[in-house]
Amino acid sequence: MLCGVLALQGDWAAHARVLNAMGVETVLVRTAAELAAVDALVLPGGESTAMLRLMGPENLAKKIGRRVRDGLPVLATCAGVILLAAGTTPAQPCLGLLDVHVERNAYGRQVHSRVAPIALDPEMGQPGTLDAVLIRAPKITRTGPSVRVLGWLGEDPVLVRQNSIIAATFHPELTDEQRVHRLLVDEEARHG
Numbered sequence: 001m002l003c004g005v006l007a008l009q010g011d012w013a014a015h016a017r018v019l020n021a022m023g024v025e026t027v028l029v030r031t032a033a034e035l036a037a038v039d040a041l042v043l044p045g046g047e048s049t050a051m052l053r054l055m056g057p058e059n060l061a062k063k064i065g066r067r068v069r070d071g072l073p074v075l076a077t078c079a080g081v082i083l084l085a086a087g088t089t090p091a092q093p094c095l096g097l098l099d100v101h102v103e104r105n106a107y108g109r110q111v112h113s114r115v116a117p118i119a120l121d122p123e124m125g126q127p128g129t130l131d132a133v134l135i136r137a138p139k140i141t142r143t144g145p146s147v148r149v150l151g152w153l154g155e156d157p158v159l160v161r162q163n164s165i166i167a168a169t170f171h172p173e174l175t176d177e178q179r180v181h182r183l184l185v186d187e188e189a190r191h192g
Contacts, residue, residue: 001188004029004038006064008054010046010079014173018181032058040073040188043080045135045171048104051083052093061095068097073164073187075180081167082138089141098165099144100157106139118158118170121150130177132158132170140169150183164191 003019005012007028016026019042029035041064043051055061061083068074068084076084076098084098092104107114113135120128132153140157143149151159151168158169159180164187172180 001025001039001185001192002027002037003040003042003184003188004035005042006030006044006051006060006080008046008060009050010044011171011173012042012044012046014171015042015044015075015077015181018173018178019185022178022181022185024185029060030058032060032063035060035063035067038072039192040075040184041067042184043074043076043083044173045078045080048079048082048094049092051079065095065097068095068165071164071191073184073191074166075184076165076167077171077173077180078135078137078169081140081169084165084167085138086144088138098160098162098167099147100140100160100167101142102138102169103141104138105136106141107134107137116153118151118153120159121148124150124159124179130172130179131175132168132172133174134170137169 087101089103118132147162149157
């Protein structure tokens with residue numbers, strides 16, 4: 001498996017470290033050629049509008065969209081979820097690949113960052129909770145019928161799956177917990 005990590009902006013290096021520690025070969029994706037070579041992709045946290053702007057020269061937004069619609073396994077975290085969403089508040093361009101609506105920065109600004117326990121669906125194994133790092137995190141305010149919720153912060157969905165897309169509004173790469181990244185690796189194994 002060759003897992004790409006979109007490395008235009010945001011904390012892409014932490015995702016690469018987690019995947020490498022799991023024995024997964026990674027490549028940093030900045031070009032269309034690098035995207036074409038990967039078996040799975042991570043869309044990291046960062047600033048979604050900046051990422052969209054940086055995707056422009058290589059037309060990566062359209063090319064990512066095509067690959068994801070064709071079944072490319074994807075793990076999107078924080079701003080990556082905003083990139084994939086069907087819609088956002090406040091409104092911004094997004095790829096419309098994940099049937100969720102999100103509210104940007106819903107849990108507060110940078111100074112309100114925190115670690116909070118989230119409850120997990122039994123599919124995620126034991127323990128039934130994990131600590132989620134929330135940094136200017138988006139809030140999923142609507143999920144479509146094809147979206148399965150795998151984790152909650154109170155009543156709010158924070159970890160969801162739709163087909164080959166796994167989306168976490170938090171930062172799993174900033175903890176020692178590997179279960180969220182394991183979902184991506186397992187999805188690629190089923191897909192590949």
